[in-house]
Amino acid sequence: MxxxxxxxxxxxxxxxxxxxxxxxxxxxxxxxxxxxxxxxxxxxxxxxxxxxxxxxxxxxxIPILYEHQAHHGHHDAGHGDAEDAHHDVEHAVEEAAKEIHAVAEDHADGHDAHADDHDTLVDSHDAHTSSAIHAEDFxxxxxxxxxxxxxxxxxxxxxxxxxxxxxxxxxxxxxxxxxxxxxxxxxx
Amino acid sequence: MKILGIITVIITGFLLLQAERDFPDWGDAASPASDNRLSQHYITETINETRVSNMVTAVLADYRGYDTMFETVVIFTAGIAIIGILRVYGPSTKLEHPEPTLDTEKPDLIIETTCRLLIPIIQLFALYVIAHGHYSPGGGFQGGVIFGAAFILLALARDLQTAQKWVPENRVLNLAAIGIFIYAGHGVLSLIFGENFLDYSILTKVLPGDAIDARYHSMLGVEIGVAFTVTAIMFSIYSNLASNGKMEEGI
CATH class of the missing domain: 1.10.287.3510 (Helix Hairpins)
Structure with a gap:
């Protein structure tokens, strides 16, 4: 056995x-x-x-990126070569930016007029971070x-x-x- | 001899099974092969460095360009070796074929029609596989084999002479050499511009777009080169083996 x-x-x-x-x-x-x-x-x-x-x-x-990940990468690459070299730094900056947006959303809760605007911003950010490429997914x-x-x-x-x-x-x-x-x- | 073979096989198999205990578990993402820096770099950075979604294509044509180039040379050498071994020039009466029993004068209607319908589709699909290698499973080797299969189908369904009209022997060998020339040409061109051999990013001087676009486009270029060689050599191997090197009539 x-x-x-x-x-x-x-x-x-x-x-x-x-x-x-x-x-x-x-x-x-x-x-x-x-x-x-x-x-x-x-x-x-x-x-x-x-x-x-x-x-x-x-x-x-299989080791082929999904469409949204490919577009994400495309977008990244358009920023320039220096950014590729400091990819890790960029990720950290992204995380920080996300936090700032989250805080901004909390503030916006009080102001109805701006709430929709901030919601879309946070949504787009969620889509952005979910398309990050992880080695264990492929x-x-x-x-x-x-x-x-x-x-x-x-x-x-x-x-x-x-x-x-x-x-x-x-x-x-x-x-x-x-x-x-x-x-x-x-x-x- | 058989007893000796069995003993050898059992001993080797036993030793391999002993070693198997040290291997990583099935599907382990932290296995040494998957956990090293190189493999992870290929997965996460390919899209930023080359804009190619299919990592296998990028690694094949760009990061491991040397490997693939000499792989193509291996194919070419195999084709040349087979011609050297088998090809007989001039009339040779060795190894008489039995007389064909089927009526070969008039091609069969069904086979004729199927060929007419299938071969263009196979060739189109082969071109698709070659060109779409950046985004889906495919590339020069796969597309080249499919393209060669179209000619082999023609030679099987009609006869070798008909296929030879489209791909005569000298044209086949020229195509094979042109394929390697295209591949090595990318390398030499990078060398001329002052970069390393097969470092495509410098080819931005002759290709549209920035350095990343240059890598992207050069990969398609070398895949096309590989496809040329593979197509030609596949058909060459088939026609030599099928006709006993006489290139007169196939199977």
């Missing part, structure tokens, strides 16, 4: 290790060259699964980039492997490793 629980807790690692071992077995033990290539593909898929599962965060979404983009390139390398290696297999079949009339070795040994 304890073992099952430990498997369930880290099922992503178990799946990746099992897949990887299937691929490794096919690479080592299979006699057919195409089956070896299939094993190599399974091995690569296991690595991709491993990386992507590490990039997952609970409750996080899956890790770095692992996705690494795997995107790993898929590309996978395609390239698979293509070259298939080409070599096809050439070997043309030379030896077989894609069985043992038969090819036999033919080389007997010098045919």
């Amino acid at each position: 304890e073992l099952l629980q430990s498997i369930a807790d880290s099922f992503n690692y178990w799946i990746y290790i099992i897949l990887m071992m299937i691929g490794l077995y096919a690479l080592v033990a299979k006699n057919n060259l195409v089956k070896k290539l299939i094993g190599m593909s399974i091995f690569q898929t296991a690595i991709i699964l491993f990386y992507v599962s590490i990039g997952y965060k609970d409750g996080a979404t 899956a890790n983009p770095l692992v996705h980039v690494l795997m995107l390139t790993a898929i590309v390398v996978g395609v390239a290696t698979l293509g070259v492997g298939l080409a070599i297999t096809q050439k070997l079949y043309g030379e030896f009339g077989s894609i069985e490793e043992s038969e090819i070795i036999e033919q080389i040994r007997t010098g045919k």
